[in-house]
Amino acid sequence: MSSRRWRACPECDWVMALPVLKAGESAHCPRCERELVYRHDAPAQRILAYAASALVMLLLTLPFSFLAFSMAGIQQEIVLFDAAQAMFTNDWPILALLIALTIVILPGLFLAAIVYLYASIAMRTKLPGTHFLARMLSGLKPWLMTDVFLLGVLISIGKLMGMAHVELGWSFVAFCFYVFFLVxxxxxxxxxxLWFALLHEPAPPPGAYTGATAASQGIVGCPTCGLLNSEAETACRRCHASIVSPSRFRLQATWALIVAATILYIPANLYPMMTTVTIGGTIYSTILGGVMQLIETESYVIATIIFTASFIVPIAKIIALSYLCWLAAHPQPMATKRRMRLYRITEIIGRWSMIDVFVVAITVALMQAGLILSIYPGAAAAAFAAVVIITMIAAMTFDPRLLWAAVDSNMQQSSEELSKQKQEGYGN
Ligand SMILES: [Zn+2]
Ligand SMILES: [Zn+2]
Structure with a gap:
């Protein structure tokens, strides 16, 4: 028993001892069915191979032509960084930084950290800074948006196909491999x-027992490494990440972010995403206007993707998060499992809303001034990117353990009633 690792489910707070897992096996929470651990075969070697390949591919995406474009005898060629550069030259340095960070800089840091960490483990030598890097990994994960960017590139190509000839460059091929290896x-x-390999597993706090919530026994599961800590600690005993017990006060942060995102959703839809300047005049296209244009040119698939990712998903996410926050403040014991599914979906799909911002960046980079028509990014692109980022942070600040609080208090009540009835029964 002592060699088994004790965990509190990060979503429902249930304390359990993990079974000993073989490669290819996973452990799920018995109460909310969340996957807790998946054991991979030869994890250090495999991850080193994939991360090193991804790093090489990342370096190969930078120097060569990414996309080439020809229209009416005029040719234009861009490299990957031009997508960020185009935003910078059009006076949107924040969008330029956002693209550079999510496509190249953060994934590059993530991969370099992985290679350093796992090489240190594989060589069984303690290299400096490994604990800091291991803590950083989980925080970086949601901000790696290369897969979203790739879909954005494909959509931009689809949009331009009707009016121009688009050719894929060598960097684009390397980029596809980079995305695959990174994912x-x-x-x-x-x-x-990872944390077991770095620092082994300290014993759970004395007096801890399985089959109850951590909060009810005054212990907290570490969100970074999973170790159980006493509520009195402010940082995890093993990884030194800060630990927090489920608290309704944190809902205020989530609410504040939801309000901010809702306000920004208005300019994101009122202002143009893109401005197209031709000899004939200037066309301003908002998110919905752009979708209408796509329907007029019979690009139904792209219209559906943009409409879903840019219009439906952000508003659905805002509504879903508001509903979850309301439920956390007014807990009901019913249908908690179904609500957990809603929470997981909002966490996963949010980042895909960034597609339209990437489509604007690539289109602007390809159609720089000097051609028959030129395209400029609009104010809505910045407002929209802010909506996506703020709703992502809002979903991260939301504590799903609060949704289970009602189930717990209900169970406590019924067990108390049961023991009362028993006592009364024995009394007679
Ligand atoms: Zn659970
Ligand atoms: Zn920890």
């Missing part, structure tokens, strides 16, 4: 295995 690397990172 594989992210899926192989296993915090549980």
């Amino acid at each position: 594989r690397t992210v899926s192989l990172v296993d915090a549980d295995w």
